[in-house]
Amino acid sequence: MLYDDLFIRLERARWQLSEDIPFDDIDPALVSEQWRHDLRHICLTELSALYATEMFIRDFYADIDFCSFISIWFYEEMKHHLVLRKYLERLGETFEESELPALRLTFAPGPAIETLTMHFCGEQRLAHWYTAFSEQGPEPVMRLIFKTLAADELRHAACYAKYLRKAVINKPDVLPNILRMALWMLRSTNDAPKHPTTVTEPSVVAQLEEPEYITRMLNWYLPGRDHEKPVQRRVLALMGELSGTQMLSMRDLLTTIRTVESNAPQAA
Numbered sequence: 414m415l416y417d418d419l420f421i422r423l424e425r426a427r428w429q430l431s432e433d434i435p436f437d438d439i440d441p442a443l444v445s446e447q448w449r450h451d452l453r454h455i456c457l458t459e460l461s462a463l464y465a466t467e468m469f470i471r472d473f474y475a476d477i478d479f480c481s482f483i484s485i486w487f488y489e490e491m492k493h494h495l496v497l498r499k500y501l502e503r504l505g506e507t508f509e510e511s512e513l514p515a516l517r518l519t520f521a522p523g524p525a526i527e528t529l530t531m532h533f534c535g536e537q538r539l540a541h542w543y544t545a546f547s548e549q550g551p552e553p554v555m556r557l558i559f560k561t562l563a564a565d566e567l568r569h570a571a572c573y574a575k576y577l578r579k580a581v582i583n584k585p586d587v588l589p590n591i592l593r594m595a596l597w598m599l600r601s602t603n604d605a606p607k608h609p610t611t612v613t614e615p616s617v618v619a620q621l622e623e624p625e626y627i628t629r630m631l632n633w634y635l636p637g638r639d640h641e642k643p644v645q646r647r648v649l650a651l652m653g654e655l656s657g658t659q660m661l662s663m664r665d666l667l668t669t670i671r672t673v674e675s676n677a678p679q680a681a
Contacts, residue, residue: 415575416481423485426568428561430496435554439503443552449506452555454618454626456497456508457516458610461617462490465532465609468520472528479529479576486569493562500558516620520613526580526587527594529573533651534598535609536570537644539563542627545634574651581655588655589677592670595652599645599663602638603631 428434444452466487473479498508540563547559580587601607606627610617618624645663653660656669 414478414481415572415579416478416485419482419572419575420485423489423568423572426564427489430492430499433561434496434499434558436499436503439500439554440552441504444504444555445551448551448555449501449504450623451626451630452497452501453506454621454623456494456501457621458617459490459494459497460513460516461518461610462487462494464518464520464617465490468528472522472525476525478579482572482576486572489565489569493565496558496562500555516617518613518615518617518620524590526577526590529576529580530591530594531598531609531612533570533573533577534595534607534644534648536566536573537647538598538601538606538608538641540566540570541641541644542631542635545640546630549634570647577651577655586677589670589673591655592652592666592673595648596663596666596670599641599648599666601641603635604628606631 466483469483470480473483501508543559543563543566547556547563550556550559577591581591598607608627611627616624618627623629649660649662649666652666652669656673658665658669658672660666660669
């Protein structure tokens with residue numbers, strides 16, 4: 414089981430809310446109303462880990478190893494929600510618990526391997542976004558928080574990658590589905606960003622006051638078409654490893670999909 418090793422690795426890298434985030438050093442005067450608004454939306458979006466965990470436990474019911482890992486993922490993702498909420502509370506912002514049930518979602522069942530691939534790509538992309546916010550945020554503690562969260566998301570992506578490798582070893586015929594979902598996730602733009610919180614119907618962010626906040630933030634802090642190259646590079650590296658080919662571009666990924674599908678046994 415991968416869970417045994419992942420538990421130890423993630424525990425070794427884990428940061429402490431009460432020790433590693435200097436809440437007393439926060440300077441509220443540096444945080445604009447716009448940033449407060451956006452931080453609130455990011456904080457509520459992180460709460461969606463609860464809905465995703467329910468989905469994982471349901472759709473991966475027979476996979477004890479992966480469901481065990483999700484216990485760690487859920488803990489760390491909910492800590493992201495908590496640290497952002499505690500930061501906002503230091504700014505004088507409050508959350509009404511009675512309002513949170515209005516954000517609840519139940520995701521429709523879907524193919525487990527595609528869900529796993531989507532979340533691998535999503536963690537890569539969210540780490541990329543958080544890194545940008547850590548570099549451009551107006552307040553030092555805010556920047557530290559986003560840097561910390563970005564590192565967590567990259568570790569989570571690495572864990573999902575391990576489960577994708579395990580899946581291909583145990584059942585090689587899942588590879589085309591992994592490659593197709595990776596290609597679909599990589600075809601993302603600032604105006605239609607693809608992340609597990611944006612692509613469902615209804616989506617997590619659609620429940621918020623300003624569903625377009627991600628698009629607006631990306632156009633401000635990650636403008637241009639080429640900013641996603643780090644995400645593409647990391648996703649293509651894993652897809653190349655799984656398929657035994659070198660991938661340097663999305664065109665390479667598309668070519669590999671066609672090759673893999675043409676070589677796959679045809680159903681009777």
